[in-house]
Amino acid sequence: MLLFALIVSGLSACQSTSGTLYEQIGGAEGNEKLVDAFINQIGNDPVILPFFENASVAHFRAGFLTHLCDVLDGPCEFRGDSMVQIHTGMHIGESEFNRVVELLVAAMNERRISTPLQNQILARLAPLRGEVIHR
């Protein structure tokens, strides 16, 4: 019985593997910490930062938070412009898209998100590639 209790408490201290992806990243707090780490990565990247030259960080943060919450099955509905509308005119290519994915992975590593969970998150974002690049 003691062993069982130890195993259960040990499991709950680790990342949960049940519930929505949003719950698994730690809900609203986990989402905010992840998005802030991502924004910090963007802020330090000489290739990607120039894309955000005229963007408001606060606006991007709020929009990305809601969008990610929505994509990860959290209790949010992103009602902003479509991914195509937002990124049209930015002339984003494959390499810039891949770089942004790398920055998100770096942010997820920083937040100690497990590799299997990272892969599930990336699988949700990958289909958006065509809506973001060459626009």
Ligand code: HEM
């Ligand atoms: C799957 C990949 C991506 C997703 C899901 C995504 C999603 C978003 C979202 C939700 C917003 C905020 C929209 C709003 O509320 O107004 C946004 C804005 C923005 N995105 Fe992306 N994005 C992706 C890839 C990229 C890439 C690769 C770049 C550039 C290399 C980029 C550059 C920007 C910029 C500059 C803005 C700010 C626009 C502004 O407010 O002026 N995005 N993106």
